[in-house]
Amino acid sequence: MPERNGAETRRSGRVTLRVPLKIYERDSNNRFLEEEAYAVNVSLWGGLIAFGAAVDRDQKLFVFNQATGEIAESQVVYLRPMRLAGG
Numbered sequence: 001m002p003e004r005n006g007a008e009t010r011r012s013g014r015v016t017l018r019v020p021l022k023i024y025e026r027d028s029n030n031r032f033l034e035e036e037a038y039a040v041n042v043s044l045w046g047g048l049i050a051f052g053a054a055v056d057r058d059q060k061l062f063v064f065n066q067a068t069g070e071i072a073e074s075q076v077v078y079l080r081p082m083r084l085a086g087g
Helices: none
Strands: 015-026 032-043 046-050 060-065 071-075
Antiparallel strands (some): 060 071
16 A cells, blocks of 8 residues: 555554464375464564475465464465574
8 A cells, every 4th residue: 555655554563572373284195294483574464474385486384383273374475585683
């Protein structure tokens, strides 16, 4: 959604936090691969998740929130390497 000067605005604010997650993805044999991960930034519309598995844009993943027990099907919409403080 553009502002008056043409710059992009966000639909909702972001919150920086560290939420423990488990990421599940289907392999070629229709089994699920699991990886520990954590959310770095979240908003009402999505989040930035740090983990090491190679994924592709538009890939479907299942995200399990270890704090709440909720699971959600998600889609990768943006990829970039991350360097986090402390490792």
